[in-house]
Amino acid sequence: MDRLRIDDFLRYKFLSNLTFSPNGSNIAFLVHESDCDENRYFSTIWLYELASGRLKQLTTAGQESLLTWLDERTILFSSVREEKDRKRKEAGEPLTVFYQIETCGGEAKRAFEIPLVVKQIEQLTRGSLVFTAIFDKTSDILAEADGREREELLKKQKEEKDYQVLDEIPFWSNGSGFTNKKRVRLYWYDIDTCNLVPISDELTNVEQFSVDKERKRLVFIGNTFDSKMEVQSDLYLYDFDSKDLTKLTHKKPFDYSFAHFLQDLIVFAGTDMEKYGINENPKIYALNPKTNKVSLLTPNLDVSMHNSVNSDCRYGNNRTSKVDGPYLYFVTTQWHSSYLNRIDTDGKIERLTLDNGSVDGFDVFDGKVIFVGLRDIKLQELYELTRQKERQISFFNEWVQKERTVFKPERFTFSSADGTTLEGWIIKPADFDQSKKYSAILDIHGGPKTVYGEVFFHEMQFWANEGYVVLYTNPRGSDGRGNDFADIRGKYGTVDYEDLMRFVDESIRRFTFIDENRLGVTGGSYGGYMTNWIIGQTDRFRAAVSQRSISNWISKFGTTDIGYFFVQDQHLATPWSDFQKLWWHSPMKYADKVKTPTLFIHSDEDYRCWLTEAIQMFTSLKYHGVDSRMVIFKGENHELSRSGKPKHRLRRLKEITDWFNKYLK
DSSP: OEEOOTTGGGGOOEEEEEEEOTTSSEEEEEEEEEETTTTEEEEEEEEEETTTTEEEEOOOSSBOEEEEEEETTEEEEEOOOSHHHHHHHHTTOOOEEEEEEETTOOOOEEEEEESSEEEEEEEEETTEEEEEEEEOHHHHHHHHOOHHHHHHHHHHHHHHTTOOOOOSBOOEETTTEEOTTOEEEEEEEETTTTEEEEOSOTTEEEEEEEEOTTSSEEEEEEEEOSSBOOSOOEEEEEETTTOOEEEOOOSSSOEEEEEEEETTEEEEEEEOOTTTGGGOOOEEEEEETTTTEEEESOTTOOSBSSOOBOOSOOOSOOOOEEEETTEEEEEEEETTEEEEEEEOTTOOEEEOOOSSSEEEEEEEETTEEEEEEEOTTOOOEEEEEETTEEEEOOOTTHHHHHHEEOOOOEEEEEEOTTSOEEEEEEEOOTTOOTTSOEEEEEEEOSSSSOBOOSSOOHHHHHHHHTTOEEEEEOOTTOSSSHHHHHOOTTOTTTHHHHHHHHHHHHHHHHOTTEEEEEEEEEEETHHHHHHHHHHHHOOOOSEEEEESOOOOHHHHHHHSTTHHHHHHHHHSOOTTTOHHHHHHTOGGGGGGGOOSOEEEEEETTOOSSOHHHHHHHHHHHHHTTOOEEEEEETTOOTTHHHHSOHHHHHHHHHHHHHHHHHHHO
């Protein structure tokens, strides 16, 4: 069996957008894989027939997305297949072209186009749709123009690209570029007449929507702002017949996570953020739309209601909540795994998946569940769930276990300084020999409110195949263990740093084959912050790689898409209320103490942790004579390691590995 190679991820397949057909006999989904020649991802529609258990590929163009069912035999999806449409999009024209294909096969047929960039779509009737799309004044005018008027508007739009006018915050967003006065707006669309009717207003970002079983009403979550976006949202009900829009918001401020119709009620998850701030775990509520009475269904539930298990082997979007019959189905993260659960209107919760790993997304029809999972150190596959028993039904990535060496992480526990039980993992290197000494890499997750678990992680598996011990842990501040455990507001660089160092100490004590003189450390986002922090506090690491990092909480506050509210919430301070506190928690304060050779990896369109964060630390280390290197990836953002262009992801991992090889081998 061969060792895992750095470029093997180019062969991995990633699954997303699971969608049952109207009668539940089929499930359609997208399969994504790398197209290295074009330096992009190739996405096609596949079908799983439940009766026969047969998987078949429906499309081959490779640019499919936004799939939904029109009827039991017909799938609607978006794609860019014609040269004229590609040129229109390249010219900056907002456009989404839809095609339809029969499940029995044949060529996809062009159905219609919408003069907007569509984000999420759902069928109402055979002739009408509801969707969200990017809205700004220009796209709105373009949508109504034609002929010469459209050409003039596009020409003017091209000229305006030389200028960027800002009058609100945030004015940009990671992965979306400049967003000033742009919103994700909700629309109703008539396919036959091309009639486009906005449901939400021009200043509201629609975050999620759901349609009732009768296709008569819609509930959606929106965040409305003009000058400054606050971390809060509103709940709305829309009636398609009467066109009435009603605000259902039951408490302000409140941050709604998702909302669905369940029997005669609207069930939603959210938090008032009163005790733990913006990262507070949500609870589930039921609202009677006739009386506006709200009842709390889960007073004692303390879990995050999404999947925060880290992996670098996903692509595309997956559903994490849905109503089916008398139940709301939803995903939670608990300890180092994510699980599928369901709840009824009495508040009774049942966990449906029991195995460790990650439930990346699912769909459910009449109680039958199909989900995308990361199981047994395998890559994503489809699983059928019956009475808490899982059955693997796809084998897209089975070749990895058959052809490559993959190592199972070994979990162990240890105690923090205050006696809290913590968990960590070790991945032993290829051709492991207990009598030898090995270099080790400490990998720190982002967030901080996410988790590492026992799932496939390409970079970790590759480093183990390269002969490194790989270490990772979930320090205080991580997800999965309730609000108290995750709450490190005002404590960044203290208890979390202590936990990481105790983990390294415990690993060296337990595993005598680790060479404590050849340790490396790396991490991204919050993990990049902790890497910057660590090298300013200790010289125990021989090499470091800081990725998409934070170095200065004061500059982070004023330059990034979430900085102005995230910094205040997480540090309980602003540059004006407590400048010294923000500076104390900033790695830049300690940059003159750094001796560790450090590589900085950053993207020039990372607006979550802007490029200036890495530049400050890199310049400081160079100024003080520390060997350092910086690699800037053009056209990439905060998601470089997870969904960046294939060639860029290869270069990133090669740069990191070469840096560790230089200092640790």
